[in-house]
Amino acid sequence: MPKIVDHEQYRKELLAKCFDLFAEKGYAAITMRQIAEGLKVSTGTLYHYFPSKKALFEQFVEEASKQEVLMATAELEGAQTLQERAEALGKYLVKNEDYQIKWVYILVDFFQHKDAKEVQENGGFEWVTEIYKQAAYDLFGIQDRVLIAFILTFIDGLIYERLCGNRMVSIPEQCTLLGKMLTAYLVE
Amino acid sequence: MPKIVDHEQYRKELLAKCFDLFAEKGYAAITMRQIAEGLKVSTGTLYHYFPSKKALFEQFVEEASKQEVLMATAELEGAQTLQERAEALGKYLVKNEDYQIKWVYILVDFFQHKDAKEVQENGGFEWVTEIYKQAAYDLFGIQDRVLIAFILTFIDGLIYERLCGNRMVSIPEQCTLLGKMLTAYLVE
Amino acid sequence: MPKIVDHEQYRKELLAKCFDLFAEKGYAAITMRQIAEGLKVSTGTLYHYFPSKKALFEQFVEEASKQEVLMATAELEGAQTLQERAEALGKYLVKNEDYQIKWVYILVDFFQHKDAKEVQENGGFEWVTEIYKQAAYDLFGIQDRVLIAFILTFIDGLIYERLCGNRMVSIPEQCTLLGKMLTAYLVE
Amino acid sequence: MPKIVDHEQYRKELLAKCFDLFAEKGYAAITMRQIAEGLKVSTGTLYHYFPSKKALFEQFVEEASKQEVLMATAELEGAQTLQERAEALGKYLVKNEDYQIKWVYILVDFFQHKDAKEVQENGGFEWVTEIYKQAAYDLFGIQDRVLIAFILTFIDGLIYERLCGNRMVSIPEQCTLLGKMLTAYLVE
DNA sequence: AATGAATGAGCGTTCATTCAT
DNA sequence: TATGAATGAACGCTCATTCAT
The missing domain is CATH 1.10.10.60 (Homeodomain-like)
Incomplete structure (x- = not known):
């Protein structure tokens, strides 16, 4: 043996x-x-x-993707109003900022080493996006897919800005603003 | 000779x-x-x-940063309402999508190869952000620095999503939504 | 257990x-x-x-040498005249051509990995030659050691030519010629 | 420059x-x-x-093949009778024994690393054999292709025996015998 | 100024060998 | 006895860099 x-x-x-x-x-x-x-x-x-x-x-990358999703979904719970939820998201992102930035480094690296075709073929990681969308739905109680994409896109942008060393963008501040804009847009 | x-x-x-x-x-x-x-x-x-x-x-990277800013500022002109402007931005991003994605690859690479300290020391590329902000101000006529940061962050997020092969996020669609949200938020 | x-x-x-x-x-x-x-x-x-x-x-190599000799001696029996025996040898070689070629590969490999001294010291494989000689004696009824060496040398040459991909050398044809030459030489 | x-x-x-x-x-x-x-x-x-x-x-291997042929053809000249020529060959082989053995090592290595198909396809090294045959013709004044193949085969066998450390086979002795056998066979 | 031949440390990978189970 | 996981030196090969021309 x-x-x-x-x-x-x-x-x-x-x-x-x-x-x-x-x-x-x-x-x-x-x-x-x-x-x-x-x-x-x-x-x-x-x-x-x-x-x-x-x-x-x-x-x-495959394994880490799975972990990343598990982590994120586990942490985002309990806030009540839209504004509270956006701010909870901000706190989560601040707390995990380093991790998020590293994850962006890894994914960018990953996609750079794939040729476009390969990415489209195996679809590869669209299910990640999908799970994120579901999480956003659960968190914000929003059904509109375009609006959910907007939120996720904004979150990615936030992390990217921090990665670039842009200290002028404050995550909590921006999340608060996101909350206000969502509220303004939805009540309209 | x-x-x-x-x-x-x-x-x-x-x-x-x-x-x-x-x-x-x-x-x-x-x-x-x-x-x-x-x-x-x-x-x-x-x-x-x-x-x-x-x-x-x-x-x-230094030289390309300068070119990038020149290109972007040159192209974004002429739209009237906030909504029109947001949609003009969408058209610009779609037209230059490949270029923008490549630029993200380059910058991520650049920041990954710097240790955090080095980034903070030479500040390095905050002036790029600054110029972008000025461009955003010119385009949208917005003074609020947090709001401008919001817009820029969202744009970066858009490009990042495309880089990741996320075809579910449509640049024009998202820019249209951005226009609506800005409008809703500002008129409130 | x-x-x-x-x-x-x-x-x-x-x-x-x-x-x-x-x-x-x-x-x-x-x-x-x-x-x-x-x-x-x-x-x-x-x-x-x-x-x-x-x-x-x-x-x-030691074990395979023993097998090789056993195989060869077992198969070469029964022919009568010198000419018949040479041609029987030819048939045997043709039948076992692949095996013989492989055996040459192995032995060449073996001797290449020994330095000359080592070969002389342990004498190593002269007993193989000796057994071949005995087999040649039994087959052809020839006592002259130089003549037996001639025959064995020629057989090795045949196999080597085939190993080199030389399709112009035909084993049966050459063995027939060997028979004729031996006859001519011995009757003289 | x-x-x-x-x-x-x-x-x-x-x-x-x-x-x-x-x-x-x-x-x-x-x-x-x-x-x-x-x-x-x-x-x-x-x-x-x-x-x-x-x-x-x-x-x-390609380059060395060319050199090998040039060397061999240059050295074998001047002997008169068939017997003298066979013995001249013996002297040549003795003089170059180490070189010949090395050349066998190289060629066996070469052929072992080719699969059979590859060898047959590019034919590769049959022209070497061909040139050797021409040299044998020039040396011995023999036209019969089968007989020339016999001589070349025997020479290869001689070198192979020496490579195997078989000191009982004496090159000059065997070449003398080759001369006698050729003479006996041809006068017959 | 411009070339590309030369270097050797270091890369991704393999392999004979060892050893806990 | 038998296994295959583990090791690290060494393999074929590449690369940033140097330098004679």
């Missing part, structure tokens, strides 16, 4: 530990040695679980 | 030709040889004008 | 299955994993029976 | 120096680093002249 290891579970543990590594250096710039070191395994072990750097990255 | 060349001007010509190269492969993944080929010069020549790959990239 | 296995016999079974593996890829190019797969055991088991890749190869 | 180098000529110089390297370790066992060291260049330079290890080896 060989060393007893749950191959599949250990693979996922390794993937989970990759987040900061890919976020901070980017796919192309990080080396398999650095990843192995960060994961505290040898390069050989890395290749025992993943056939290539590319495959490791793709499996990682 | 050296070839007579305006060193400074040629340097800028070379930088201008780098856009697609950096956008499509990313800083880490593209090689100096590929850049040299794309620019139709030898690697030796590249190093004659730029001391290193890093320096080339940084000079490129 | 260990599985009951005749260690020594299983070792030989494993060696016997190595023939094609070493012949087709060569010692340096084949990996222990590939060998293990070909033998339908784990690498661990392989190392349980053989201390190293080198040792495995050397034990394999 | 770059460093002035005749790319093509230097490439051939490098190939010429590869002989012992490939002969002594074999294609699969020798590393590009070892080759670079043996050639006194860096690995980078090696890859500047050859796109891959495989390509280097194939170019090397």
Whole structure:
């Protein structure tokens, strides 16, 4: 009998530990040695679980997407009025700002390394968007798909601005404004 | 008898030709040889004008930022009502979608390769944001800095969504909605 | 309660299955994993029976040499005249051409990986030659050691030509000629 | 202007120096680093002249084949009777024994790394055989193609026997016997 | 000024071997 | 006994950079 290891579970543990590594250096710039070191395994072990750097990255993005959605949906609950909810969103984003920024780094990297066709073919990650939409619906009680897309787009924009080091955009301030605009638009 | 060349001007010509190269492969993944080929010069020549790959990239981002702002401000003119203006913005973004996406790739790459400190120190690119804000002011006639930040943030979010292959977000549709929300919010 | 296995016999079974593996890829190019797969055991088991890749190869060559001689001597019987015997040899070589070529691959590999000294020291495989000579004596009824060496040398040359893809050399034709030359030489 | 180098000529110089390297370790066992060291260049330079290890080896075999034929044809001249010629051949082979053995190592390696189809397709090296045949014709004054093939086959067998460390086969002795057998066969 | 040959550290990956089970 | 997970040195190859011309 060989060393007893749950191959599949250990693979996922390794993937989970990759987040900061890919976020901070980017796919192309990080080396398999650095990843192995960060994961505290040898390069050989890395290749025992993943056939290539590319495959490791793709499996990682898939796994991280799932986690990201679970995290977000779990945290956004309990606020009452639209305004309260928008501000709760702001607090959530502020609290997780670093994580969100890293996630943007990872996704941008991911999409840059896919050619457009590949993205359209496998559709790949539209289900992520879909789940986000559902979360936005639950949070804001809004059905209008265009309006939900508006909110999500704005959130992404917020994170992107912070990523760019734009300290003039304040997340809570902007979320408060979002709340007001939604209210104004809906009561009209 | 050296070839007579305006060193400074040629340097800028070379930088201008780098856009697609950096956008499509990313800083880490593209090689100096590929850049040299794309620019139709030898690697030796590249190093004659730029001391290193890093320096080339940084000079490129600086130059491209300036161009980006010039382009954007030049194109957004003439619409009358707030609604018309928001929709003009939508048309502009749709027309330049590929360019905008590439620009996001480049900037994300750029910020990823800076450590946070470096970003804050040289402030670096806050003047870009500033110019965008001025452009937004000119376009929408809005003075409120938080509101302007809201609009810019939303625009960045739009481009980011497209970059992620999210075809469910329609730029014109979202811009129309932006116009309505601004109107509703301001008349209130 | 260990599985009951005749260690020594299983070792030989494993060696016997190595023939094609070493012949087709060569010692340096084949990996222990590939060998293990070909033998339908784990690498661990392989190392349980053989201390190293080198040792495995050397034990394999020794075992295969013995088999090779047994095969050859068993098959060459019954022809009467010198001419008939030479032609019987031709038929045998044609029938086993692939095997013979593989055997050349293996032996060349083996001798290449020994430095000259090692070959002379352990004498290593001269007994193989010796057995071949005895077989040639039995087959052709020739005592002259130089003449027997001539015949064996020629046979090796035949196989080597085929290995090199030289389709212009026909084994039966050449064996017929060998018969004629031997006859002419001996009757003289 | 770059460093002035005749790319093509230097490439051939490098190939010429590869002989012992490939002969002594074999294609699969020798590393590009070892080759670079043996050639006194860096690995980078090696890859500047050859796109891959495989390509280097194939170019090397092609170049070495040409040299081999030139060498052999140049040296075999001047003997008078058939017997004298056979013995001249013996002397030549003895003198070049090491080289011939190395050449066998290289060719066997080469053919092992080609699949059978590839060998038949490009025919590849039949022209080598052809030139050898011409040389044998010139040396022995023999037209019969089967007989020439016999002689060449025997020569290859001789070299192969020596490669295998078979010291009981004496090249001059065997060549003398070859002369006698040819004479006996032809006068008959 | 401009070229591209040369370098060698470092990349993604493989492999003989070890060892916990 | 038998397994296959784990290791890390070493592989083929690439790359930013230097420098003779």
